[in-house]
Amino acid sequence: MGCRGRRTARKLWRRLPSAYRQAWCYTDLWEAYTGVVPRRQHLAGYGRGTTNHIERFNATLRARIGRLVRKSLSFSRSQKLLDASIKLFLHDYNATKHPR
Template sequence: MCLEYCLNWYDSSHTVKNGKIHNGKQNFKCRDCGRQFVQDPQNKIIDQTTKTLIDKLMLEKIPLAGIARVAGVSETWLQSYVNAKYQNVPRQVNVRAKKKGRLTIECDEMWSFVGKKDNKQWIWLALDVETREIVGVYVGERSRDGARGLWDALPAVYRQCAVSYTDFWSAYNQVFPSKRHHSVGKESGKTSYIERFNCTLRQRVSRLVRKTLSFSKKLENHIGAIWYFIHHYNAALLV
């Protein structure tokens, strides 16, 4: 009997209005079984123009709920779209070819977290001083393994030739070649470019803001969001 009422909601006293769905259509609820439904439900086709807009909004400091409102899509569909997008982001840097010779990089590590602040995920970054490209990325612990991950992420020409400037974190000394590594303080100005990029990253990626409701719940999405922005950042330098 309840199914009959649900199917004939328009002349049933067993249904009540229950807010609206993401596209503004009236939502109804059955008092007996709790089933929710809308009149004339339709599967919305998300066109490429909307997807292109979403791709751009993902590069700004906007939470997914905000993107869903702006683009007029459901949060469920958007989360699925973002998951697939981040999963397919390449996990290696795409930079201009460099000849062997004197190269200089600045390196730094930036705090972030996934799920809860006790689950710290440090973002290790290396920046080419001349081109301003991000040439190394690693997300993990703030330990020797993290420094090793950053070193392994560098293109071969940087591992062979680059002089590196870092802060005084001891992990760098354990991994980077001592003859080409210099530990310096902020007052030296030798790490100013990478520190400025850290600020840019926090300002553009909402899940990296220190006090945020947009924090990552999945490590894969956290890493994917960082790589997604870095690929965009490096590509913009070529324009």
Template sequence: MTNCPKCKSDNIVKNGNIHNGKQGFLCKKCGRRFVENPSKKIISQETEDVIDRLLRERIPLAGIARAVGVSERWLHNYVNEKYKNIPKKADVKKKSKGRLTPECDELRSFVDNKGNKVLIWLEKDRDTGEIVGVHIGSRDKAGAKGLRDSLPPVYRQCAVCHTDFREAYNSVFPSERHRAVGKETGQTSHIERFNNTLRQRVSRLVRKTLSFSKKIENHIGAIWYFIHHYNASLG
């Protein structure tokens, strides 16, 4: 006896055929239309929630598909849509004008192949731990400018940024808002530690990984997805 998959009622009648010729049914109790043994699997909200958590761990998409029992094709479509809609601006707590001391650093990555290098520019507030600026792009002045443009206005106006000696910073950050320092000073240790966290948690950034991004849009989306989670977890 066929039962409704939604309300489990057996008050069922035949309801024509679907596109592939399978017999359709209608539940007269709740109105649900369905077929027996559907070939298209319906992914539950609980499964999507698990996938969302796994996307923030160092697990490739193929591994996630195997772990939760979904097809790689469905998972790729799900991830593509999620990353496309991720906000590309850091969500940070409101700051009053005053002394702000962020640290900047860069993280090398690649998209599609190891010859296509993409630099991840990051700025982290030393006091709150928040990632306040992100730009993903070229290694030159345009990349540094993208990082500065991504900052909330209060950081552009009041912060004194500590960076390494990359020349691109000098050409973009005003001298009164910039301090170039060596690693031995410890003035950029917080952002360097975050870079390590990012590599450990986002599989496409792991050195010598086979899970590298095929599309720049997904590369950017995956990084932003983790950063939003990281900032939110700071409380």
């Protein structure tokens, strides 16, 4: 959660598990990623099919969590409630898609 600036990108990068920070990172051409993701593992661009999985998941989030689409139809009274609703969705999504 947050703006798409370099500061938020750094915060996200620090919070990733170390194994994820060693993997290839496929991103769009947003400027904030260039100073955060190491060049040797960063592939940015469109049209190569590299970001299709995450874009598909983003579409799933918007389709199933109305709060992410329009503030006038569904909204959270606070950032804490929005975070909680997304965490609940992710928990349910992971439990039903990838049961143990």
